[in-house]
Amino acid sequence: MKAIVHHEYGSPDVLKLEEVQKPTPADNQLLIKVHAVSINRSDWEGLTGKPLYARIGGLIKPNNKIPGSDIAGRVEAVGKDVKQFKPGDEVFGLMLNYGGGFAEYACKSERALALKPAGLTFEEAAAIPQAAFIALQGIREKGQVQPGQKVLINGAGGGAGTFAIQLAKLAGAEVTGVDNAEKLELMQSLGADHVIDYTKEDFTKNGQQYDLILDVIAHRSVFAYQRALAPKGTYFFVGGSVAILFQILFLSPLIRRITGKNIKLLAVQTDPKDLVYITELIESGKVVPVIDKRYSLSETAEALRYLGEGHAKGKIVITVEPDNKG
């Protein structure tokens, strides 16, 4: 089968379209013919090897040679222990090792996988998993946003952020989206009440305070974050600098004791019920998956470059196999 492979960390130039062995499902796995796969910042991090947490499992060379974590496709075969899916099912989900998706076929377990609703295209379904897991847990399950609360989403114009704005608005919050100037209009169109261009304004220095901050791209100190939190407010680190991650691990208990503010790492869970919940919101028109651009599998390097250069609004999707059923 054809797959996008990288044997070293680096720029999108190190990605090659190669002929590789088609995977064979283990007893607990499904073999999925991939129709679409979306790009996440985790793919960019896994490609470049930065931040350092992206090298877990491969300090010098990538362990996951085929990137790509969010797939949608049709089940071709199932291992003997697979209970919930059968050949022919249309499914979508998250590759749990954050790799293997930029390929014509992928093997994965039943975890973090759901049936694709007929009303969604493979591209729309592929745009959902990782971004929606982050947004749902940050805003709803762990964030427990209440009507009237002030919520700030840092990196709100990207994959997780565009879902998070919409979920926070649905919860009745007053939402501030932070991203670059190219994405301000998009954030407003999704319901953000206030938008901030991160190249012009530092949200931790403008005197505002928020009940919840969901940060997909953290690079400020924990002291700056606590300043931007309202009393009893919560800050969630989703991704960003490893130095900040360590600050959170070591300093946040002290900050909580002194100020009552919570600064935490959001460890994203992958419950398939979240996939069902978000697709219901999408099918009812309450949430829209934002797809900026579509590329073919052979254009994956270009697609990743577009994200890495800071242009991607919402999600970027790779169409691996156009769906002939329409």
Ligand SMILES: NC(=O)c1ccc[n+]([C@@H]2O[C@H](COP(=O)([O-])OP(=O)(O)OC[C@H]3O[C@@H](n4cnc5c(N)ncnc54)[C@H](OP(=O)(O)O)[C@@H]3O)[C@@H](O)[C@H]2O)c1
């Ligand atoms: N904690 C967990 O369990 C877990 C699980 C999965 C993934 N993750 C992490 O979750 C993150 C998910 O991000 P995503 O896929 O939503 O990324 P994304 O689509 O790339 O969105 C990130 C957005 O942040 C913007 N941005 C860049 N620098 C910024 C800054 N200084 N201030 C504000 N915004 C900035 C980006 O804009 P530009 O275009 O300007 O760069 C982009 O629009 C990744 O870091 C990934 O590692 C965490």
